[in-house]
Amino acid sequence: MIKVGIVGGTGYTGVELLRLLARHSGVKLQAVTSRKEAGMKVAEMYPSLRGWVDLAFSTPEEACLTECDVVFFATPNGIAMQQARELLNAGVKVIDLAADYRIKDLAEWSKWYGMQHASPELVEEAVYGLPEINRAAIKGARLIANPGCYPTAVQLGFLPLIEAGVIDTSSLIADCKSGVSGAGRKAELGALFSEAADNFKAYGVAGHRHLPEIRQGLARASGAPVGLTFVPHLTPLIRGIHATLYAKITKDVDLQALFEQRYQGEQFVDVLPAGSHPETRSVRGANICRIAVHRPQGGDTVVILSAIDNLVKGAAGQAVQNMNILFDLPEGTGLDVVPLLP
Amino acid sequence: MIKVGIVGGTGYTGVELLRLLARHSGVKLQAVTSRKEAGMKVAEMYPSLRGWVDLAFSTPEEACLTECDVVFFATPNGIAMQQARELLNAGVKVIDLAADYRIKDLAEWSKWYGMQHASPELVEEAVYGLPEINRAAIKGARLIANPGCYPTAVQLGFLPLIEAGVIDTSSLIADCKSGVSGAGRKAELGALFSEAADNFKAYGVAGHRHLPEIRQGLARASGAPVGLTFVPHLTPLIRGIHATLYAKITKDVDLQALFEQRYQGEQFVDVLPAGSHPETRSVRGANICRIAVHRPQGGDTVVILSAIDNLVKGAAGQAVQNMNILFDLPEGTGLDVVPLLP
Amino acid sequence: MIKVGIVGGTGYTGVELLRLLARHSGVKLQAVTSRKEAGMKVAEMYPSLRGWVDLAFSTPEEACLTECDVVFFATPNGIAMQQARELLNAGVKVIDLAADYRIKDLAEWSKWYGMQHASPELVEEAVYGLPEINRAAIKGARLIANPGCYPTAVQLGFLPLIEAGVIDTSSLIADCKSGVSGAGRKAELGALFSEAADNFKAYGVAGHRHLPEIRQGLARASGAPVGLTFVPHLTPLIRGIHATLYAKITKDVDLQALFEQRYQGEQFVDVLPAGSHPETRSVRGANICRIAVHRPQGGDTVVILSAIDNLVKGAAGQAVQNMNILFDLPEGTGLDVVPLLP
Amino acid sequence: MIKVGIVGGTGYTGVELLRLLARHSGVKLQAVTSRKEAGMKVAEMYPSLRGWVDLAFSTPEEACLTECDVVFFATPNGIAMQQARELLNAGVKVIDLAADYRIKDLAEWSKWYGMQHASPELVEEAVYGLPEINRAAIKGARLIANPGCYPTAVQLGFLPLIEAGVIDTSSLIADCKSGVSGAGRKAELGALFSEAADNFKAYGVAGHRHLPEIRQGLARASGAPVGLTFVPHLTPLIRGIHATLYAKITKDVDLQALFEQRYQGEQFVDVLPAGSHPETRSVRGANICRIAVHRPQGGDTVVILSAIDNLVKGAAGQAVQNMNILFDLPEGTGLDVVPLLP
Structure with a gap:
């Protein structure tokens, strides 16, 4: 044990x-x-x-x-x-x-x-603990930097596109929405029920701490710096992050197939069928990122929808996944939780 | 299998x-x-x-x-x-x-x-499938009537008092609050988000279908008909029932001890320490009824607080518990779910 | 001005x-x-x-x-x-x-x-500023003690019954549910969105500060001390209090008529038609208490449902109403707000 | 009258x-x-x-x-x-x-x-009833087409930029979030409390009916067709739309001043101070669109945040505003409602 x-x-x-x-x-x-x-x-x-x-x-x-x-x-x-x-x-x-x-x-x-x-x-x-890009390094690490919640959702959404070199990385947009538990269990006015319930707002548009983390991860995948506009929003959920990602397509490929291949064999990334819209509740309590790929009206903009539970795949679940890798346990040990819906 | x-x-x-x-x-x-x-x-x-x-x-x-x-x-x-x-x-x-x-x-x-x-x-x-009173009969049954959600929360709260004969059963009060999932997945106006969110109301005060079920169960425990006022309310939760039960004490006993003894060994009924207030989220997703016993200001009114997840101990979880009993499996098989909090 | x-x-x-x-x-x-x-x-x-x-x-x-x-x-x-x-x-x-x-x-x-x-x-x-019982005294006062939110909802619900002497005042029950704004705009853990949303609980069952205030008001109406069990609950609303009141009927009268007569001419108390269930959203943002009277199954228990917006009729609205009385303005001046529904 | x-x-x-x-x-x-x-x-x-x-x-x-x-x-x-x-x-x-x-x-x-x-x-x-661009035509109209909710929030946000010719109109992005009342009072599964509460999702990414309406309005302002990616999301609010708008800046101007000048004298468009984040609750119940202008990290992407109450400035309030214009009443008649916060 x-x-x-x-x-x-x-x-x-x-x-x-x-x-x-x-x-x-x-x-x-x-x-x-x-x-x-x-x-x-x-x-x-x-x-x-x-x-x-x-x-x-x-x-x-x-x-x-x-x-x-x-x-x-x-x-x-x-x-x-x-x-x-x-x-x-x-x-x-x-x-x-x-x-x-x-x-x-x-x-x-x-x-x-x-x-x-x-x-x-x-x-x-320190090894950045996003297993889907760093599994081998994690295995041998002593010190794991467990990724942030927004960075997990955004990177998993953009990575297949960047790695395949099919989008313009100079003007990526990540419009992200987080539940309130992302603010932690701290007595702060803005996180009060009477402030956050029945309310929606952007915050930190001028700059959020997860911006450099996301940029670092995407640049590593790209091999060059990327241009990213990252706008976080607070939405009246307890748990859940939904990232809506926009990029300009530069190379015409089968996007659905690209994502399915990239995440084939990944136990904790689920590429939904074409045309889907992942709901945050479909990952509630579970260590999974569900992703859908869209190309509206066949234009040159790709829209990726990426949903995680910020406390699980965005924090504690991913940490357990990292621990399992570190200690050579089956990666899903202890993570066999069915999402709670409704 | x-x-x-x-x-x-x-x-x-x-x-x-x-x-x-x-x-x-x-x-x-x-x-x-x-x-x-x-x-x-x-x-x-x-x-x-x-x-x-x-x-x-x-x-x-x-x-x-x-x-x-x-x-x-x-x-x-x-x-x-x-x-x-x-x-x-x-x-x-x-x-x-x-x-x-x-x-x-x-x-x-x-x-x-x-x-x-x-x-x-x-x-x-048919055997009424409330294991905490009917376990033996369930074991040999062919047909189980799985209890309603309100009846589960209310009966588990009142039973120790009635069985011990320490309250006046002629004027029991059950003030109950239910999450909206209790109404089922049916397209009804009253269950719309825009109707039920940020709103609280009583309903069915003149009479609710769970009234005869509760009365039948309490009468069985009492050996005589009981007088019960049952007022259900709709509260903006997805899951959860909270029953607040009131009765007049007729015999001075250690109420906390009474409850702890009655439910000793019961895996799915949790008597909280004296002075507690069970929250519905503390049972979210799990097959458990948490109960607290109060006697405000030492008066002659006992107040029982009883919380369940209406879809689990109030429905599907209890059904699985009954199945386990029917097939001689450990009663908790498949029910090892930690409540989701927050 | x-x-x-x-x-x-x-x-x-x-x-x-x-x-x-x-x-x-x-x-x-x-x-x-x-x-x-x-x-x-x-x-x-x-x-x-x-x-x-x-x-x-x-x-x-x-x-x-x-x-x-x-x-x-x-x-x-x-x-x-x-x-x-x-x-x-x-x-x-x-x-x-x-x-x-x-x-x-x-x-x-x-x-x-x-x-x-x-x-x-x-x-x-100091004059207790509940206009429906104290209007004359308020008019001449220098110092008004504006009532608490629970006390407003509970007193307006019980008063007609107590003044008419038709209930047993020795064992009144007030089961009350409050929105989270009642806790004020203070950075406290329990009022966080992630603690209070999708959750329901009782609190302060052993004793809440509004208990003596309610008892004082009811005793004044009764002419003698009353026995009251008061259980407050926190429900995931921003605004709203719903009081569900129980009493034993001692005298057989037309309860609906009793309430309608008592509050005839009162601009800010609305007795709903028989059989109604007031919703908190029907008073959202407005200085009004809506009340319904029930006698389930024709038994000897009367159930009163009383709903207010805790910040309006339960606080600021009532304060403005008191100010209007103090300065001889029409009582509804500045209070012509239609409740916000949905 | x-x-x-x-x-x-x-x-x-x-x-x-x-x-x-x-x-x-x-x-x-x-x-x-x-x-x-x-x-x-x-x-x-x-x-x-x-x-x-x-x-x-x-x-x-x-x-x-x-x-x-x-x-x-x-x-x-x-x-x-x-x-x-x-x-x-x-x-x-x-x-x-x-x-x-x-x-x-x-x-x-x-x-x-x-x-x-x-x-x-x-x-x-028919005259398109967005007073901020069509006031004169509305005055003389017989038939008003009251704008959709998303189109109101998006157009008011993009218009100053398009009219001033300072952005690239070939790849506009409108990431929009709506409360559930936008779905109307219809008994549909997706709008149930138990489906929509504590949940966030995109929908209609392939195409939404408000897309052609927005494109038509922006093209009229631009004098040429525009390229627009419009992604609507459902967020657990009763009321409120928040549009987060992205465009590439082509001309270096004082964006804050541009917006303030454009909406100077407009009673129902409120340009917030630089650095602000409009909350949907700040417009709850009121006929107002609050807008904030951002240029994160001084880059070449402008981010506009635009918030309305979908039932007021996004529907009924705007209709009353149009009626006031039609009948030569002061434009704000009947619209003097202070937003309900909290």
């Missing part, structure tokens, strides 16, 4: 890790830390876990994380960069669900995250 | 059965019937089942239901009463998720459901 | 006052205070008011509230009790939307609100 | 017309027709109108529409084209809220709406 620790288990990615790991046949949950809630039973804070998780939150000191095989950081940005080194030195694998190790360009990272990096030497080593 | 058929798989209880049975290790799904959608892949109508259910809907004729071991009726009221006889004669077990076999008093049934019963001789034989 | 000041205009009752006063033909809005947001345009925080409110928030010092004719306190509990005295001395009328002056029994108040009262001598003078 | 008739008052645009006209100082509501509900009080179907609308639905025959000054068609597509002629002949002005007279190209109209036009000779005469 893999001994697992979770740092920061009180947020939404933390509880989602717990939901998935509670039924994972290959792990033993050793510790869930929360300095603030230390001593409280996890299931007292999250009654949904009654009968599934018997652990109490512990302080990082009590948690003996160095004795784990793998530690997940479900923490705010800036924590893992301070604590990963010690764990790695002790031979523990680290999967960071925050953004600390996602951006290779340190100056760019500092600009968007407003901090100096505390362990710059690990940034280069 | 138990060979399973589902009659009427296009509604919400049908798709919920499919969600649960798709991961059930002891069954083989033989057929899902829908006269209207025959030929269409189930996963085309419900993309959440892509990769989980490969079957297409079939006509009842194609389905060869008599070759199944068990058939679930996830149909409107009045269907199972016409078709159960033939299946029972062929040695098939039948679990009806509709109301055809719930009420023992035929006249009462006809009054509330507005039909003549088509197989009155089976009504007496 | 009545010169109006608002203390604490950044919360939901504050912005609701602004929405209503912006179209009120008899007032001039002098100042809206917020120490924290002083200098910021009100319409910058609330773009819905662009074109309607040109004022900026001011500090209390800048606001010169003593030059107003009336000042509304849309503040947390415990503010008005410190500031009302000075305004009253200056001849300014005060309407407190918080709870400072609602409870006559000072010890009871301290117990529930956890503070010593700062101006106990004003508590007795 | 203008004598007003409404054909088809049971849908959402019908009840919204009633909400607005109930408070309009210049009209007398003569008749609201509904063959199906004839005889029923309007306020019985819509209790929100109790006290505001005393009329009952009447049959078209009883309604004597030819005696009205103006008749609104709040009907499905294909009704007004059959009935407008008779009314025009009788000297009645007609405002069609459906699509019958919006598209000048009859073949195009037939292709998208699947019908032969019943009064093609009126199509040319």
Whole structure:
């Protein structure tokens, strides 16, 4: 059994890790830390876990994380960069669900995250944990930078087109819509029910932290920088991201076939039949990205629709998928959850 | 493997059965019937089942239901009463998720459901499928009347008090709130998003079909008729029933202990610690009833809070639980779903 | 024109006052205070008011509230009790939307609100601003204690029955459901979209601050203490309170006629036809309480359904209604808003 | 007083017309027709109108529409084209809220709406009722084609850019999100609460009926055909449309100033300060389009955010605005509604 620790288990990615790991046949949950809630039973804070998780939150000191095989950081940005080194030195694998190790360009990272990096030497080593492009590297990694939610949905949608060289990468558009859980379990006014319910808005049009992450991933696939306009929106869902992607077609190929071939054999990317419209609820609670390809009126614009659950394929589910790869388990272990519909 | 058929798989209880049975290790799904959608892949109508259910809907004729071991009726009221006889004669077990076999008093049934019963001789034989009171009878049954959603939440809440004889059963109050999926997947104005969202209302105060079912169950437990005021409300949830139950205490006992003892060993009833308030989301997607007991200001009124997912413990999950009992499987087989929170 | 000041205009009752006063033909809005947001345009925080409110928030010092004719306190509990005295001395009328002056029994108040009262001598003078029982007293008052939202819905529902002496007042039940805006515009975890959406729960069953207020009002009507079980619930609405009230009938009268007569001539209480179920959306945005009377199956339990918008008839609308009475304006001035449906 | 008739008052645009006209100082509501509900009080179907609308639905025959000054068609597509002629002949002005007279190209109209036009000779005469581009023509019209909801939001967003000739009109993108009330008050599965709540999806990517309407309007402004990709999405709001518009900038101008100048003096278009993100709730219930202009990272892509209430500026409110223009009333008469926030 893999001994697992979770740092920061009180947020939404933390509880989602717990939901998935509670039924994972290959792990033993050793510790869930929360300095603030230390001593409280996890299931007292999250009654949904009654009968599934018997652990109490512990302080990082009590948690003996160095004795784990793998530690997940479900923490705010800036924590893992301070604590990963010690764990790695002790031979523990680290999967960071925050953004600390996602951006290779340190100056760019500092600009968007407003901090100096505390362990710059690990940034280069860290493997970007999007299995559909990085599976081999993940297998041998010590430190995984688990992708952001928007970046997962957008990259999986654009990659087949970019890799095949069939679109103009100088003016990509990603119009993305996120449920409110993407903002985390933080007491902020904008995330209140009375602010976010029955309401729709764009935000961060001038610049969002996921922009450099997406650009980096698409540039890597393209072999050259890309031009990307990324507009995130807040929509009154709890869970779900829907990315609507636009690009100009430069080469006339069978787009449906292109996507089906690219993701053949991928367990967690589902290319829908031509003409489909993926709904966020069709992925609710499950580690899957559903994608549909459109070319409206046969014009030269391709429209990709890409839907994930931001807390699963966009966070905790992808982290478990990465763990399974790291430890040579079948990639779907613990991820056999049927989406909850309705 | 138990060979399973589902009659009427296009509604919400049908798709919920499919969600649960798709991961059930002891069954083989033989057929899902829908006269209207025959030929269409189930996963085309419900993309959440892509990769989980490969079957297409079939006509009842194609389905060869008599070759199944068990058939679930996830149909409107009045269907199972016409078709159960033939299946029972062929040695098939039948679990009806509709109301055809719930009420023992035929006249009462006809009054509330507005039909003549088509197989009155089976009504007496049918076993009311609330395992927490009827487990032994279920084990030997051929025909199970799966309880209604409100009746499940209300009975599980009142039963310990009535069985212990500690409340006045002449003036019970059940103030119940249901999510909209309880109305089924039917194109009705009142269930439109624009009618039901951001709105709350009572309905059927003059009389609701679940009233006689609840009264029958409570009377059985009490050994005498009970007086019950039942007021259902529609609340803007997809899933969930919350019953708030009021009764006058006639005997001073430790209510918390009473509930804990009554449900000790029950896998699917969870008595919360004193002072708790069960949330519907804490049971979302799972086959569990969470209950809290209150005695406000130490007065003589007991307040019971009881929460279930109407589609799971209130319908399809309870039906699977009944099937497990019928076929001597561990009662929780296929029901190891962690509630989805948030 | 009545010169109006608002203390604490950044919360939901504050912005609701602004929405209503912006179209009120008899007032001039002098100042809206917020120490924290002083200098910021009100319409910058609330773009819905662009074109309607040109004022900026001011500090209390800048606001010169003593030059107003009336000042509304849309503040947390415990503010008005410190500031009302000075305004009253200056001849300014005060309407407190918080709870400072609602409870006559000072010890009871301290117990529930956890503070010593700062101006106990004003508590007795303050008039409880429920116009339907207190119109005459309001007319001559200096200081109005605007009722709470639950207390408004519950009292208007029970009063006709209690005044007529036709129910047993020893075991009243008020099962109440509130939208999330009732929690105010405060960054609290429980009011987050991801916590409150698609979820239903009871809270404060052991005791809620509105209990003593309701009991006081009903006792006044009854002439004797009443026994009341009050259970509030949180339901995923932005606005709206639905009270479902239960009482035992002790005298056989025409209940529908009783309610219609009691509220004849009341502009802001609407007794629906027999058999109706008021929806919260039918009062959304409007200063009205809609009530329906039921006697299920002709039994001895009366069920009253009472619906208000918690921010209007349950707060700001009622405050404007009180202001109109205070200044001898037609009671509906500025309150001619058609509910927003759908 | 203008004598007003409404054909088809049971849908959402019908009840919204009633909400607005109930408070309009210049009209007398003569008749609201509904063959199906004839005889029923309007306020019985819509209790929100109790006290505001005393009329009952009447049959078209009883309604004597030819005696009205103006008749609104709040009907499905294909009704007004059959009935407008008779009314025009009788000297009645007609405002069609459906699509019958919006598209000048009859073949195009037939292709998208699947019908032969019943009064093609009126199509040319009809004036497209978007006051911000057509005010003069509206003033003298007999027959108004009230714009669609998406077309209103998209055209108001693109027009200043197209009129000024500062963008490449060959590859415009309109990524639009609509609340569910846009689907009307029809019992359709896809509009059920349990289907649409907590869910987000695109639809009609291959082609939506509003596409030719938008293209026609933009081409008129441009003086040449435009290339437009239009992707509508369904988002779990009751009311609201948010259009996110993308275009390539071809000429370097002060975009903020361009928009402010274009809409200076327009009462119902509000250009927000630079850097803003209009929320749909900031226009909830009100006849206003709020627009923000962005140029992310100073690149060559302009992003316009445009928000309306689909039932008001996207339907009934704009129809009342058109009526006011037709009858030389101040354009805002009856439209002085403050948006409902929260």
